[in-house]
Amino acid sequence: MFDIFAYSFIRNAFIAGTCVAIVAAVVGYFLIVRGLTFAGHSLAHIGFAGAAGAVFLGIHPVIGLLIFTIGSGVGIGFLARTLRERDIAIGVVTTFTLALGFLFLSLYRGYAEKAYSILFGTIVGISSLDSTVTLIFSILALAVLCFLFRPLLFSSVDPEVAQARGMPVRLLSVLFLVIVAITISISVQIVGVLLIFTLLVGPAATAIRIARTPLGAIALSIVLGIIYIWVGIYLAAITPLNFYPLNTVSLPISFCVATISFGVYLPVRLLSPLWLNRRRRELTAQPQPLAMQPEQAKMEPEVLRSSR
Amino acid sequence: MFELFHLYQDQDFVFWAFAAGTVVAIVSAIVGYFAVLRSQTFAAHALSHIGFAGSTGAALFGISSFAGMFLFTILAALGMGALGNRLRGRDIEIGMFLSFVLGLGVLFLNLYTQQATSTVNLLFGSLWTVRAADVRVMLLCGLGVLVILACIFRPLLFASIDPQVARVRGVPVRLLSLLFMVLLAITIAEAVQVIGVLLSFALLVVPAASAEHLVHRPLAAIGLAILLGLGFTWGGILLALVGHWPVSFYICALATGAFFLTYYLQTRRIPRRYKPLPHPSCECYDPAESQV
DSSP states (O other): OGGGGGSHHHHHHHHHHHHHHHHHHHHHHHHHHTTOHHHHHHHHHHHHHHHHHHHHHTSOHHHHHHHHHHHHHHHHHHHHHHHTTOHHHHHHHHHHHHHHHHHHHHTSTTHHHHHHHHHHOOSTTOOHHHHHHHHHHHHHHHHHHHHHHHHHHHHHHOHHHHHHTTOOHHHHHHHHHHHHHHHHHHHHHHHOSTTHHHHHTHHHHHHHHHOSSHHHHHHHHHHHHHHHHHHHHHHHHHHHHHOSTTTTOOOOHHHHHHHHHHHHHHHHHHHHHHHHHHHHHHHHHSOOOSSOOHHHHHHHHHHHHHHO | OHHHHHHHTTOHHHHHHHHHHHHHHHHHHHHHHHHHHTTOHHHHHHHHHHHHHHHHHHHHTTSOHHHHHHHHHHHHHHHHHHHGGGGTTOHHHHHHHHHHHHHHHHHHHHHHOOOHHHHHHHHHOOGGGOOHHHHHHHHHHHHHHHHHHHHTHHHHHHHHHOHHHHHHTTOOHHHHHHHHHHHHHHHHHHHHHHHOTTTTHHHHTHHHHHHHHHOOSHHHHHHHHHHHHHHHHHHHHHHHHHHOSOHHHHHHHHHHHHHHHHHHHHHHHHHHHTOOOOOTTOSSOOGGGGOO
């Protein structure tokens, strides 16, 4: 069972995959709370052009991804209010960037294999340099997220009140999209551009329906994300060795992660009304406290402090 | 320009590429107009993803990939039509389902063939590989779609613009919406052959959306959308023959350029076009007020 760890690329894939799963789970939680799940999807599509351009120019794909996704992330952050409800404009830009990526790749020799691995991810080509880069960027992203945690949560849950309290809501949303861009850039090498939704949004969407508190949801979604990616890499790695009918092919890693993610999400989504309704009833049945509870009174100044 | 035709006149594939491109451009411009009008552009996107799984799955089981794509997109369209408004605002659920379906398509393709080239062709289109038999099927389906659309044109337009009033007037809104979803599914199955799963937006939505920027009467908008769609496709094929870059890239680049150009023209034009006439009964007409 553990003989697959003899290959160095599998070890690298596990290291990189774990980092990616942790960061993606935390970022995915905020994406859902802020209602930006499709911004994540579009950023990944735009990143395809960056990755393909980098391959064409002979530099590391992550560099191209970072440039394109951070650029468009900042753009979306600044235009967010005007961009909402503009499905068609976003669709046109995404289609064009996909076509641009296709052009870059078709100019590159052996383009089909490279395009395939950027679109659907791979565990084969991950070097120790890649896993180190992934590790550094995920620590960076997590550090920034920890630092911004409370103000970001506040401004995600209730942007108007946060703004009234004097928080830099605009700046926070731009910073957050930069973190999303970094997360997508490091996730693409494993799950690919097209299926990033499953790793970014899948664990958090499941966790948010089970856990009661934000921290609980984030912790649960990290656990789920790590399980998805570990099982996914394991399945992708052992199929060419073990299963008889499939012994000439390897399962694509992105398919494994997508199927596990969907398979966990679907029953939770279908069953969650049972306990969510009960919880809502409990909440409404409680008499509303007239005075502020002691814990809440303690929380209040903390929110204020972290906002400064 | 004309030596190009002499250069390629013995090449069958150029003729079939033009034929397929023309059929797809016309049909998808007309169907796309209604998709834009009914704000179902996202449904179009979803259907093309589902068609990818259908096409690769059919190839795995030895059926024609066109047939598989038809089957999957029509079934999905019926499902989406049945769910109707309950699908609105469910980004996460739809996204998860689409990702799963796309992953399934990749799996089928991986089991069927180890060649990455066929995946890339399906995703980004391969107009040069279209054959006479494909064009015949496309032409038949396209004609069928257009005939049905012509029969339901007026009620569909009514139901798209104001569904509530249409229902009160006795128009079968629900049935029309199901029927339209099926037509959309067939159109997408066709468009994917030309421009690929990921780029079908460029032929389906962009011509109609750009035409909507410039003209507002339905027939004029549909006519302009057809012209734009044909312009993108023919221009893309001609440019690809000259420049040797992929056809899909040229088509998408032309479409994007046209979309933002027409958007710019629209923002320039609106103040002139919509200057309302002073109300006859109002003496104290204020011109500043009409500049909204």
